[in-house]
Amino acid sequence: MFTHITIPENIAAVVLDLDGTIYCKPQMALYMFAKQWRHLPSLIAERRWRKAQRKALREGTQMPPMPVTEHWYRTSYLPSMVDVIAKHYKPVPWLQQLMDECRQRQIPVLILSDYEAVADKLRVLGLQPEAFDAILASADYGTLKPDTKLGEILATHISKNAAVNWQQVLFVGDRQDTDGQLAQALGAQFILVQS
Numbered sequence: 001m002f003t004h005i006t007i008p009e010n011i012a013a014v015v016l017d018l019d020g021t022i023y024c025k026p027q028m029a030l031y032m033f034a035k036q037w038r039h040l041p042s043l044i045a046e047r048r049w050r051k052a053q054r055k056a057l058r059e060g061t062q063m064p065p066m067p068v069t070e071h072w073y074r075t076s077y078l079p080s081m082v083d084v085i086a087k088h089y090k091p092v093p094w095l096q097q098l099m100d101e102c103r104q105r106q107i108p109v110l111i112l113s114d115y116e117a118v119a120d121k122l123r124v125l126g127l128q129p130e131a132f133d134a135i136l137a138s139a140d141y142g143t144l145k146p147d148t149k150l151g152e153i154l155a156t157h158i159s160k161n162a163a164v165n166w167q168q169v170l171f172v173g174d175r176q177d178t179d180g181q182l183a184q185a186l187g188a189q190f191i192l193v194q195s
Contacts, residue, residue: 002193003093007101010168013158014102017173018113021193023089023125035080042068053144078117086124108133110157114144146181
């Protein structure tokens with residue numbers, strides 16, 4: 001596991017993934033099953049839907065609609081995920097050092113997650129959402145990583161008045177097929193952290 005991340009000298013912004021990156025999530029599926037077993041068909045449908053969404057992105061086809069009720073997703077699934085994080089996970093060792101270095105160098109740090117409830121997750125990890133320059137959930141924009149549409153959304157938070165030089169943006173994530181591919185598509189730098 002990483003204990004330190006070196007930020008290259010030319011970096012002007014850092015984009016962090018949340019789940020699996022700023023906290024390691026071994027056994028998350030098992031914990032979620034334990035909390036949601038009464039809703040097993042919905043839980044399975046949600047997992048399959050995420051895979052189908054990524055496949056649609058890769059193939060350039062229309063994203064499938066959510067197969068579960070919005071009510072269950074918002075009032076049961078997301079709160080369960082936040083509860084699991086609160087009980088079983090903590091921030092990775094390198095996060096505080098990275099935040100301190102970025103603050104010292106005046107580098108904005110953004111969170112880009114594929115899941116909602118980002119601020120709630122940060123709080124239960126003992127982190128203040130206000131410590132980040134932006135906290136974003138790709139699902140709020142009707143998409144997932146690695147959709148390059150997210151570059152336009154990130155750009156508005158990275159630089160208010162100028163075009164973003166993506167070569168000066170560092171993405172940090174736990175998945176090459178999502179975080180890494182988005183960074184590559186935008187021309188940004190990428191560090192893959194292992195959970």
